[in-house]
Amino acid sequence: MNLLRKALQRCRTPSNTISCLCLETMRLWGVCFGTLRLRCKAALLGVSLGPGVRAHGPVGLLRWPGGSISIGARVIMTSSWRRASAASLRAPVRLRVFGPGASIEIGEETDLNGTSITARSQRIRIGRSVMLAPNCVIVDSDFHALWPPEARKTNPDYKRDAPVTIGDYAWIGMNCLILKGVSIGEGAMIGAGSVVTRDVPPFCLAAGAPARVLRRLGPEDEKKRAPGPQPAGSLT
Structure with a gap:
């Protein structure tokens, strides 16, 4: 009844009512089933989940013995094209640690959309x-290994691995690649399609392949926003 009442309040024609009902049904089914499946996987594999974590669609979890995956409170993971805001998803969210000592830590209230995170060591x-x-x-x-070429298939070259850190409130645009050893500062923004190979300072806009810092972000960016209502996001 709540679904029907909401659809009737928002929509004025039969087709719009049906559309609203379908969207709301898909949203509820996706988050309920996706979250239940995620929690079952996490319990079986020893993955730490904070309260209020939600998953829309399937989430891939792979944890090597001795490695760790920790997901903070109220994290949202979107693996369904029905819930992706601006693009289709190539694949579901995937979190994988390859070996003992490797770890993935995701802070609270972070949003992941078809994101692949792999920590080898x-x-x-x-x-x-x-x-x-x-x-x-x-x-x-x-x-x-980078060198010699004939050993690339057989030499994993663990000694060149390096940790990655993304600071609070950062925004990573669609189709970005974040490579080893990179630190992205608090509040930084990475433009869509960027390949990040070096550190990005806090509160800076970086873009390109390889990504370069274009300018600093600040209160003046709030004034540049166009007036009027903003479209509702689809990540919640």
């Missing part, structure tokens, strides 16, 4: 209230 830490737009990839390793 180091720590990948994402702060609180970070926004990761669709199809971002974060890694702590090259996974193969």
Whole structure:
């Protein structure tokens, strides 16, 4: 009844009513089933989940014995194209640690959308209230030795792995690649399609392949926003 009442309040035609009902049903089903499945996987695999964590669609969890995955309170993980805001998702959210000592830490109230995070031997830490737009990839390793070429398939070259840190309130645009050893500062913004190979200072805008700092962000950016209502996000 609540679904029907909400649809009737928002919509004036039969087709719009049906559309509202379908959207609300898909949202509720996706978050309920996705979250239940995530919590079952986490309990079986020894993954730490904070209170209020939600998942829309399937989430891939792979934890090597001795590694750790920690997901903070009220984190939202979107793995369904129905809930992605601005782009289709190439794949579900995937969190994987390869070996003992490797770890993934995700701060509270962070949003992940089709995000792939792989920690082979180091720590990948994402702060609180970070926004990761669709199809971002974060890694702590090259996974193969650079030299000599004939040894690339057989030499994993663990000694070159390096930790990754993304500060609180950072915003990573869609289709970004965050490579090993990178530190992205608090409140920084990474433009869509960027390849981040070096550190980004706090409260800076960086973009490109490789990403370069373009300018600092500040209170003046609030004044540049266009007036009028903003579209509602689809991550909650």
